[in-house]
Amino acid sequence: MNLNSPLLEIEDKSRVFHYEDRYLLESGEDLAGFQIAYTIYGNPEALDSHVIWINHALTGNADVHEWWSGLVGEDKFYDPKQYKIICTNLLGSCYGSTNPLSSNPETGKPYFYQFPQLTTRDMAGALEKLREHLGVEHIHTLVGGSLGGQVALEWTYQLGSRLDYSIIIAANAKSTPWIRGFNEAQRMAIQADCTWGEEIAEAGKSGLRAARAIGMLTYRHPDTFQQSQDDMEEKLDNYKVSSYLQYQGKKLADRFHALSYWVLTKAMDSHDLGRGRGGTERALQGIKAKMLTVGIDTDQLFRKEESQYISENCLDGKYSEISSSYGHDAFLIEYEQLHYILKSFYLYTENGK
Template identity: 45%
Template structure:
């Protein structure tokens, strides 16, 4: 992928107390920023995503699409700790001249947002028209909207939360345990722990989808004894697929980053923190999401002033935020239209927006 790089050659203070001697962020931009900077769309990527947003979210980013590169300046940044060019466990520590590996410090969602802000200032961006993110990306977006209430005009949060749940933390710890039992994990080389990461990814996938998803996409087909079940081969395939593009060190670190999400930390609680948001906000939840259950998005919408809540009915559980491009596009476009007209969208109208209303939405959108 073609990326730009921003280097901050100064000590970067981390929330947990450690300091990175310097940081580098890999990022991509699409489209052209207007002279007044009024068309900036900042998209935050999820767990193992990258700055190549037109690849992993190609259904909504591109010419003529929801996030239209013809008239929007779109930016996506690879988060600290990740595998795609930003400072992370495989980066060389300038103080030791060796890769960090196990010595990479603990980072949090707030650290990631603080690094984004350094890049924002470097690019001369004083206002973000729209900030959007799903899952781990949504955690970044809501944190940024709280830490800088006057920066973001429109905020779109999909399948995310204000505080990561014990349920979600337990899933992540199970994945870390899978990595830790890999006998190579204690070693210091780029592919250490990779077999453990494959098992971790298979564990994670269960939380990204749900019972109904597997019942349809991996349905049993009268397989004879001795032949692998579809669900078995699918789990192994997903582990192998990730191992071809990611590393166990980044996977381990980013699972901890997700666990760190708590917008109320040091702010008098979650509700008080959310009340600071000034952006016009659309919160979207997926009915079948097992990892970020829909009650977490209902909580966001209830506590963010003036927020609109929207449900998506998807077979694909949490992964629906990456798959249901048509539903997401229609819902966001309708919300944008109504907020532009200064019409207060009725919560019940959005709550009941599902596949069965597609024809009705087409009429409204046109």
């Protein structure tokens, strides 16, 4: 089979997987079934040896070729003419997967604040249910950044020898007090919204705007703000950075909802690969896939040392670094560097290094 043939039709289909059985969660709670929205993009004839599975970050969706267009797309690094590319909307997110605004099958009403606590391990387990449903016996490469990287690392451990390559970008093996602190500050902003607690879809919307503004201070580096938001003229109010953060807050609140944001940041806080497995070092040593971790030199949220820690403790790990003034968000921006890093990693491993 010639995977590079221009005659092959390229699939780009959004689908929904329905899991009908009761799904037990780490908290001891359960979901009476769930659904996950996912997209298959690429060569419909591709073998499992050409399956690329990509996880999105905190507020992303399953349309990976939209938010990672520099790496996924025709004639890009992950080319749908060569690969079958699968991307899912993580459990708890509001882009087609079961989330707090979904109907609870047991009551017929939205979950709202009764939605159970999710962990990154629960999210990875849901992806495993989807893999089994799709009949994908083996995955060539699993990729994830930020929250998606945390979930990808959890799933890497669970997949064992069913996975060849794991690429974890700007993530860690266990959430730090620093990350949990920023997430708590964002949730406090949501709680301060007078609509929080009401059983309406718009609950916490103004608070979510403030939460996003707080988050933006961790997604970028101070140098980025200095370069793009500094006021050249003298003034006493109405600074550029104020309007920028107001805009970013409104932009997210108009496309996302506070209840999902709450659940997903709580899941990020819960992340601990070593929980119940003898600690993170021991868990990392149990990973069978070839591991690449990518840190960002200016990342203030997921520090590069945390990425290094993962690769150093895996049996077959390699670390690479993005140099950028963009901070944590660099993995969504610095495509040329990522292209070089990914290409070098595959060549490195294929040569038996």
